[in-house]
Amino acid sequence: MTIELQIGEQAPVPAALPRLNRSLRPSAKAPVRIVHLGLGAFHRSHQAWYTHQAGDAAEWGIASFTGRRPDAALALAGQDGLYTVVERADGGDSFEIVSSIVEAVDGANVGRLAELVAAPATAVITLTITEAAYRLDSDGQLDRTAPDVVADLALLAGTAAGGGTPTTPLGRLVFALAARRTADGGPLAVVCCDNLSNNGSVARSAVLGLAAAWDAGLAAWVDANVSFVSTSVDRITPRTTDADLEAVEAACGYRDNSPVVAEPFRSWVLSGAFPAGRPRWEDAGAVFVDEIEPFENRKLWLLNGAHSLLAYAGQLRGHATVAEALADPACLHAVEAFWDEAEANLASAGLKGAELRIPEYRAELLDRFRNARIAHHLAQIAMDGSTKLRMRAVPVLLAERSHGRSGAAAALMIAAWMDFSVHAGTLQDPLADEVDAANALTGTGRIRTLLALLNPQLAEDHAITELIEGLSGTFTEPAIGP
Numbered sequence: 260m261t262i263e264l265q266i267g268e269q270a271p272v273p274a275a276l277p278r279l280n281r282s283l284r285p286s287a288k289a290p291v292r293i294v295h296l297g298l299g300a301f302h303r304s305h306q307a308w309y310t311h312q313a314g315d316a317a318e319w320g321i322a323s324f325t326g327r328r329p330d331a332a333l334a335l336a337g338q339d340g341l342y343t344v345v346e347r348a349d350g351g352d353s354f355e356i357v358s359s360i361v362e363a364v365d366g367a368n369v370g371r372l373a374e375l376v377a378a379p380a381t382a383v384i385t386l387t388i389t390e391a392a393y394r395l396d397s398d399g400q401l402d403r404t405a406p407d408v409v410a411d412l413a414l415l416a417g418t419a420a421g422g423g424t425p426t427t428p429l430g431r432l433v434f435a436l437a438a439r440r441t442a443d444g445g446p447l448a449v450v451c452c453d454n455l456s457n458n459g460s461v462a463r464s465a466v467l468g469l470a471a472a473w474d475a476g477l478a479a480w481v482d483a484n485v486s487f488v489s490t491s492v493d494r495i496t497p498r499t500t501d502a503d504l505e506a507v508e509a510a511c512g513y514r515d516n517s518p519v520v521a522e523p524f525r526s527w528v529l530s531g532a533f534p535a536g537r538p539r540w541e542d543a544g545a546v547f548v549d550e551i552e553p554f555e556n557r558k559l560w561l562l563n564g565a566h567s568l569l570a571y572a573g574q575l576r577g578h579a580t581v582a583e584a585l586a587d588p589a590c591l592h593a594v595e596a597f598w599d600e601a602e603a604n605l606a607s608a609g610l611k612g613a614e615l616r617i618p619e620y621r622a623e624l625l626d627r628f629r630n631a632r633i634a635h636h637l638a639q640i641a642m643d644g645s646t647k648l649r650m651r652a653v654p655v656l657l658a659e660r661s662h663g664r665s666g667a668a669a670a671l672m673i674a675a676w677m678d679f680s681v682h683a684g685t686l687q688d689p690l691a692d693e694v695d696a697a698n699a700l701t702g703t704g705r706i707r708t709l710l711a712l713l714n715p716q717l718a719e720d721h722a723i724t725e726l727i728e729g730l731s732g733t734f735t736e737p738a739i740g741p
């Protein structure tokens with residue numbers, strides 16, 4: 260059932276509100292055939308929403324596991340997995356109950372994860388574990404020296420002797436795949452839904468890298484039995500606030516501790532095999548393609564690239580949300596200039612220019628970013644910049660240089676990130692310590708050291724370090740916040 264409210268329209272609030280659950284809103288629980296890692300707002304507004312909308316939804320239940328904390332699982336388990344998607348358009352909100360999550364589990368419950376992944380009925384594992392969780396080094400390979408990777412390898416090695424279980428999402432996934440191999444559960448698909456280019460291959464090399472370091476037999480089994488599907492995912496989903504919980508109460512007449520707010524736009528492009536089947540996501544608008552790279556780059560460079568640029572430039576100029584930053588001509592100009600560079604490379608690589616509808620996509624993005632009813636906080640986007648910029652700024656800068664152009668707009672995004680890293684105080688980034696150490700340096704040495712964290716090749720190019728140094732300070736007037 261969908262309830263629609265126009266702006267300014269108030270729904271009457273009943274005195275005592277019941278909690279949303281499956282007796283209040285009867286809906287059968289589909290059997291678990293999908294296991295998800297990364298139960299968060301985006302998973303609920305995207306993959307779980309698409310699964311709920313699929314024509315064969317009754318056959319496809321999701322068991323969804325949290326990452327670091329159990330909170331999201333506890334909130335959702337308390338309402339039998341049901342939650343409300345608040346679709347927030349310019350003209351008003353609509354509210355829809357999604358029922359595809361049939362089990363919400365604390366990610367630390369690795370035993371349950373292994374049990375479900377081992378079950379032959381499980382056909383698909385989806386991932387939203389964040390870009391940084393793949394622990395890639397600046398060459399795009401699994402960083403086997405990362406402390407948590409080292410720790411998980413030690414834990415995996417000890418599992419046979421009854422030691423602890425892994426703590427990272429990748430370690431847990433590898434552990435669970437080993438259980439499927441032991442149970443002879445058969446082939447299945449792992450569907451990466453994180454914003455990485457070539458995300459299926461990235462997930463594959465990260466999983467295989469970890470598996471091979473633990474057990475060569477497992478790596479061979481994964482190679483033969485697991486299909487890594489690449490996807491481009493899109494739906495702007497800000498963090499849920501208390502006001503959102505109240506809006507759901509007022510409109511729907513029940514208490515939902517786990518609603519999610521999202522823009523009306525959504526897109527899911529997938530490429531790869533599903534050896535044990537999949538839901539009919541195409542019923543909800545998902546698109547299956549042979550060649551995904553052009554779609555991925557369009558989304559990563561145009562949408563996510565603009566987001567990162569706005570996150571750093573916008574906060575340096577005192578703005579808090581995407582819509583606020585975009586209303587600032589200095590930020591808008593930087594975004595348009597970056598889009599021009601990105602577009603030149605999307606088209607010049609011969610990547611189905613016409614099919615990509617880039618001018619229309621850019622115009623749509625401006626509308627989506629200007630949806631002021633979606634308070635999408637720049638601080639949320641700014642996190643994990645060292646990982647995100649490798650996908651969002653570096654490829655455009657490299658492509659511009661290879662065509663003999665300066666790449667100044669992509670370089671400006673990097674310069675803004677560097678400036679932000681000084682002004683931000685505490686940086687939320689997997690390389691926060693390395694960034695802090697680099698910021699203790701001065702002049703060109705500082706720029707080169709920071710750049711090497713993103714891409715060693717760029718750091719060796721004197722013209723690029725000079726360009727970025729010259730662009731430093733572009734957005735620091737007026738200074739950041741009070």
Ligand code: CS2
Nearest residue numbers: 492493494495563566639640
């Ligand atoms: C954002 C994305 O936080 C970020 O880095 O750029 O989460 C973005 O909102 C989504 O990819 C939109 O689909």
